[in-house]
Amino acid sequence: MKLKNILTILLVLTTSIVCFGFTDKNSKDKTAPKKIETVDFSHIKITDSFWSPRLKNHVTFTLPVCIDQIENKTGRIQNFENAAKKSGGHSGIFYDDSDVYKALEGIAYSLINNPNSELEKKADEWIDKFAAAQESDGYINTFYTITGIHKRWTNMDKHEMYCAGHMIEAAVAYYKATGKRKLLDVSIRMADHMMNEFGPDKRHWVPGHEEIELALVKLYEVTNEEKYLDFAYWLLEERGYGHGSKGTEGTWNPIYYQDEMPVRDLSNINGHAVRAMYLFCGMADVAALKNDTGYIEALNRLWNDVVLTKMYLTGGIGSSRHNEGFTKPYDLPNYDAYCETCASVGMVFWNSRMNQLTGDSKYIDVLERSMYNGALAGVSLKGDSFFYVNPLASHGDHHRKEWYGTACCPSQVSRFLPSIGNYIYGTSKDAVWVNLYIGNKAEIKTGEKTFTLHQETNYPWDGNVTLTVESLDKPLKKEFRLRIPDWCKKYTVSVNGKPVTDLHTEKGYLAINRKWKEGDKITLAMNMPVEIEQADPHVKENVGKRAIQRGPLVYCVEETDNPSFDELTLSSTTKFNETFNSSLLNGVTTIEAITDNKNIKFIPYYAWDNREAGRMKVWIDYNE
Numbered sequence: 001m002k003l004k005n006i007l008t009i010l011l012v013l014t015t016s017i018v019c020f021g022f023t024d025k026n027s028k029d030k031t032a033p034k035k036i037e038t039v040d041f042s043h044i045k046i047t048d049s050f051w052s053p054r055l056k057n058h059v060t061f062t063l064p065v066c067i068d069q070i071e072n073k074t075g076r077i078q079n080f081e082n083a084a085k086k087s088g089g090h091s092g093i094f095y096d097d098s099d100v101y102k103a104l105e106g107i108a109y110s111l112i113n114n115p116n117s118e119l120e121k122k123a124d125e126w127i128d129k130f131a132a133a134q135e136s137d138g139y140i141n142t143f144y145t146i147t148g149i150h151k152r153w154t155n156m157d158k159h160e161m162y163c164a165g166h167m168i169e170a171a172v173a174y175y176k177a178t179g180k181r182k183l184l185d186v187s188i189r190m191a192d193h194m195m196n197e198f199g200p201d202k203r204h205w206v207p208g209h210e211e212i213e214l215a216l217v218k219l220y221e222v223t224n225e226e227k228y229l230d231f232a233y234w235l236l237e238e239r240g241y242g243h244g245s246k247g248t249e250g251t252w253n254p255i256y257y258q259d260e261m262p263v264r265d266l267s268n269i270n271g272h273a274v275r276a277m278y279l280f281c282g283m284a285d286v287a288a289l290k291n292d293t294g295y296i297e298a299l300n301r302l303w304n305d306v307v308l309t310k311m312y313l314t315g316g317i318g319s320s321r322h323n324e325g326f327t328k329p330y331d332l333p334n335y336d337a338y339c340e341t342c343a344s345v346g347m348v349f350w351n352s353r354m355n356q357l358t359g360d361s362k363y364i365d366v367l368e369r370s371m372y373n374g375a376l377a378g379v380s381l382k383g384d385s386f387f388y389v390n391p392l393a394s395h396g397d398h399h400r401k402e403w404y405g406t407a408c409c410p411s412q413v414s415r416f417l418p419s420i421g422n423y424i425y426g427t428s429k430d431a432v433w434v435n436l437y438i439g440n441k442a443e444i445k446t447g448e449k450t451f452t453l454h455q456e457t458n459y460p461w462d463g464n465v466t467l468t469v470e471s472l473d474k475p476l477k478k479e480f481r482l483r484i485p486d487w488c489k490k491y492t493v494s495v496n497g498k499p500v501t502d503l504h505t506e507k508g509y510l511a512i513n514r515k516w517k518e519g520d521k522i523t524l525a526m527n528m529p530v531e532i533e534q535a536d537p538h539v540k541e542n543v544g545k546r547a548i549q550r551g552p553l554v555y556c557v558e559e560t561d562n563p564s565f566d567e568l569t570l571s572s573t574t575k576f577n578e579t580f581n582s583s584l585l586n587g588v589t590t591i592e593a594i595t596d597n598k599n600i601k602f603i604p605y606y607a608w609d610n611r612e613a614g615r616m617k618v619w620i621d622y623n624e
């Protein structure tokens with residue numbers, strides 16, 4: 001059975017999936033790890049009708065909400081001002097600096113494709129305040145500067161490196177967006193300060209919340225200073241030797257912090273979900289640059305564990321509120337599902353990296369699932385309110401808010417939305433990889449040649465995609481690899497109107513190899529019927545229930561559309577009608593289930609809780 005089919009089944013979670021003897025050939029590949037380079041979103045202009053309105057709302061609502069909260073409604077900028085003048089108190093929580101950096105990263109990404117002098121001015125203003133709050137030895141963290149600098153670096157769970165990591169990410173983003181390096185220089189001084197304190201012949205350190213590792217790789221990539229990559233590697237290698245429990249005031253639960261064993265030995269995903277995602281991203285980044293196949297093997301084991309036994313249909317992960325993370329396999333409650341928005345975004349980050357390492361589309365299948373469902377539900381259609389927690393059923397009392405005491409999710413959304421273009425294409429020596437179907441114009445550089453790839457589609461509402469090669473001066477011999485999503489069971493492809501008959505896929509990609517000319521057109525038509533999904537019987541809550549999925553979108557029912565909410569039942573004879581309704585929820589395809597009893601109206605899960613408050617569920621009673 002092909003991996004693709006296994007994946008389909010694991011998401012449908014039918015019978016004993018874990019018995020398939022899942023092996024992944026990739027982990028045994030000892031050649032250079034990174035097979036694909038992503039096409040950076042700065043070369044991509046999204047032009048579709050699904051994401052474009054989201055990106056507009058990001059500038060109009062998401063960023064202003066974040067800026068207002070950061071500056072006016074909470075004291076996050078005041079903290080930097082107080083740290084600079086070394087007077088006044090610290091307000092909020094010790095990790096609050098990170099939200100400011102993430103919102104700045106969101107501003108930077110937004111500026112790349114939509115220059116905006118007002119936003120840029122705001123960013124410069126913030127950066128001046130950050131720089132002023134930096135200690136003379138490079139250290140920067142408003143909590144410790146204000147509450148007692150002598151206590152810095154005494155508690156591994158106080159997020160000093162986590163905040164530094166988010167600052168570095170923002171700095172790299174802003175440098176790429178504007179060429180301005182003030183924050184990059186602040187970041188370099190902080191990184192050098194950390195390396196003066198910690199290292200192979202210095203103090204041990206295990207960051208209680210991972211993030212710094214992937215950020216240091218970004219700093220390495222922009223500075224070409226190998227020492228930052230080496231420091232990231234060293235920090236990863238520090239985990240699992242008991243250093244963490246010696247360096248904290250409270251109780252250090254090694255499992256919660258992914259510190260229970262050396263990271264290359266990990267097989268089961270445990271502990272805090274967002275921490276795990278950031279750790280795995282850091283491991284993937286370092287593995288790619290250091291050719292550490294042990295890391296890649298560990299990541300494959302961890303991926304199987306989470307995707308086969310600990311992931312929701314929505315691509316959400318981390319089922320428990322208690323540890324914001326993982327419990328035992330198949331423990332996937334619906335009402336109490338935690339599924340932090342940041343964890344779903346983390347799945348996108350991590351799976352993108354796994355795809356680059358392996359050239360396997362199974363990672364994009366999961367990326368797409370998390371992106372269109374678990375992550376996208378985390379922000380209202382308007383872009384001005386956010387979910388921290390994304391359950392699969394609600395008693396009617398769960399609603400998005402403008403901000404949270406711990407505001408990681410709103411600031412996460414602010415940087416995720418403007419960078420989604422990153423996940424559409426990849427390139428390798430011989431091929432152009434088409435991973436996501438989103439209408440856009442992309443400038444693709446491959447070898448010496450640059451051309452425009454124009455993608456037109458109404459995805460995710462239907463599966464028809466046209467790719468046109470534009471601005472190509474001379475014919476180009478190249479393989480185009482089109483991802484055939486795991487949900488797609490039937491499709492046709494033609495080039496310039498001529499059907500492609502060899503529909504052979506490799507690792508989920510259909511390869512078309514030819515000499516491309518200006519104006520060449522690939523037409524991909526994917527059937528997108530309504531599918532009934534069944535959970536693995538190990539998932540107790542979903543026994544006797546089914547869910548609805550169409551294309552990449554998981555559907556749900558809301559009470560407002562279904563007054564007899566408690567009586568909804570699907571059966572094997574249920575028929576489905578699909579209707580695109582342009583005036584509902586910014587335009588969605590609704591699904592009506594025609595049953596013997598009450599008809600059921602479904603809307604996409606991402607769009608729930610955008611109307612009057614009411615109950616919601618994804619999994620529906622089913623009569624055999």
Ligand SMILES: [Zn+2]
Pocket residue numbers: 340341342343388407408409410412
């Ligand atoms: Zn979060």
